[in-house]
Amino acid sequence: MATANIFNIQHFSVHDGPGVRTVVFFKGCSLHCLWCHNPESIHREKEIMLYSEKCIGCMACAVSCPAGAHSFENGVHRIRKEKCVRCFTCCEECYADALVSVGEERNTYEIFEEICRNEEYFRQSHGGVTFSGGECMLQQTALIELLTLCRERKIHTAIDTAGNVPWEYFENVRGLADLFLYDIKAFDSEVHRACTGSGNERILDNFRRLAAAGAKIIVRIPYIPECNGTELEKISQFLKDYPEIRAELLPYHSMGNSKYHALMNENVFSATVPDKKTVAELKQKYHFV
Numbered sequence: 397m398a399t400a401n402i403f404n405i406q407h408f409s410v411h412d413g414p415g416v417r418t419v420v421f422f423k424g425c426s427l428h429c430l431w432c433h434n435p436e437s438i439h440r441e442k443e444i445m446l447y448s449e450k451c452i453g454c455m456a457c458a459v460s461c462p463a464g465a466h467s468f469e470n471g472v473h474r475i476r477k478e479k480c481v482r483c484f485t486c487c488e489e490c491y492a493d494a495l496v497s498v499g500e501e502r503n504t505y506e507i508f509e510e511i512c513r514n515e516e517y518f519r520q521s522h523g524g525v526t527f528s529g530g531e532c533m534l535q536q537t538a539l540i541e542l543l544t545l546c547r548e549r550k551i552h553t554a555i556d557t558a559g560n561v562p563w564e565y566f567e568n569v570r571g572l573a574d575l576f577l578y579d580i581k582a583f584d585s586e587v588h589r590a591c592t593g594s595g596n597e598r599i600l601d602n603f604r605r606l607a608a609a610g611a612k613i614i615v616r617i618p619y620i621p622e623c624n625g626t627e628l629e630k631i632s633q634f635l636k637d638y639p640e641i642r643a644e645l646l647p648y649h650s651m652g653n654s655k656y657h658a659l660m661n662e663n664v665f666s667a668t669v670p671d672k673k674t675v676a677e678l679k680q681k682y683h684f685v
Contacts, residue, residue, distance in 0.1 A: 397503040400538035403436055403530075405510055408517070413554040413575055413614075415523025418511050420542070422532040423499045426560045428593040429581070430665045431620045433652035437530035442499035444480070444487060445658035448473055450494035457486035457495055475660060496658075504541040511542075515551065524552025526577070533561045536568060543572035556616075559599040566606055575612045578603055580643075582623075583630035591623045600634075607638055615643040617684065619675070621668045632682035645684040647675045 404421040412419050424440030425432075436443060451473045458466040465479040466486060473494070487497040511525050518524050525546060532539055532555060539555075546553045554575040580603065581596070582588035588596035607613060617631055618624070628645075635643055647670045656664040679685060 397505045398538040398541050399501045399503050400507060400535050400542075401440060401442075401499055401501055402507070403434075403499050405507070407514055409526070412526040412528065412556060413524065413577060414552070415521035416514070416517045417523045417526050417554070418514050418518075419526045419528050419556075420507060420511070420532070422527065422529040422535050422539075424534050425530045425558070426534060426594070427531070427558050429618075430591055430623060431618065431648055431652075431667060432665075433649070434530070435652060435655050435659055435661065436498045440499075440534075442482065442484070442497055443659060444475065444482075444484065445496045445498050445655070446473065446475055446660060447494050447496070447654075447658050450492045452492045452494070454491055456489045456491060460485045460489040477660065504538050504545065507538075508542060508545045511546070511551065512549065515549070518551055522552070524554065524574070526554040526556055528556035528577075531558055531561065533557050533565050533569070536565055540568060540572065543569060547572055559602045560594055560596075561598075561602070563598075563602055563605060566602055570606070570609060570611055573611075575614065576606060577616055578606070578613050579616050579618070580631055580634075581618055582627040583634055584627060587624060587627055591620075607641065613638075613641050615641055616646055617643060618646045618648065619670060619678065620648040621670060623667065628678060628682055628684075632684070643682075643684045645675065645679050645682075 401423045402421055403423045406419040409417045409419045421437060423437055425438050428438060432438060455468060463479045463481045465476045467474050484497045487495045527539060543553055552574050554577055555573045556577040558579045582591060585595040585597060648667050649669055653664050
């Protein structure tokens with residue numbers, strides 16, 4: 397069996413495809429979106445998250461750390477990243493769960509067994525499993541094995557993707573996945589590059605080819621006013637060529653900011669959280685749901 401680097405398995409989700417779903421979050425992404433709600437998903441390698449508000453100052457982490465990476469200055473717990481050797485002993489020794497390791501290698505059979513625990517709920521709600529991230533498409537071998545196992549068990553599968561991968565990756569999974577949740581973050585490539593660190597030519601090309609191949613697709617459009625507020629009309633015009641494809645507008649929220657702090661990332665993105673009235677008006681104007 398292959399192994400996958402994942403950072404979470406979320407049960408009983410109702411926002412990631414039809415019905416009640418289990419969502420498997422793969423670690424590692426090919427984009428670096430400024431607003432990423434799951435910043436712990438960006439890098440493939442295992443990481444430490446420090447939730448300072450939980451720290452009780454027992455200093456067990458500092459005592460156990462072989463590299464002396466932990467310090468307590470004026471009651472403030474800090475980790476010197478340049479010293480950390482990534483042994484994660486501190487996370488094991490933390491009594492208060494202030495230190496958490498994020499990311500683990502699990503084989504596909506273990507993941508599939510956990511998916512199957514909710515099989516009855518899938519049947520009753522016409523739900524299933526969604527493979528997300530990060531970018532789940534980057535871990536092809538594990539993803540293909542999981543899709544195959546689910547297909548054999550007749551469990552509905554969805555792939556949540558930003559589309560920034562070679563077309564061959566889509567060819568590998570197209571016949572195994574029941575649904576693609578496909579992000580379109582901007583239509584203008586330079587706007588997309590400014591927001592995500594990458595142009596979108598490959599993303600839009602993959603979308604066109606996937607739609608032409610007859611795949612079941614739901615488009616998901618994150619709405620961040622300062623980043624892609626001018627792109628909604630362009631995306632709407634682009635999608636007029638695909639009237640059978642539903643497009644969902646996902647408004648920005650700031651709940652992921654605490655994760656940036658926990659990752660000791662000082663570049664916390666701040667944007668306007670759109671109000672419900674504005675979002676409703678945009679949905680009606682551009683025929684999003």
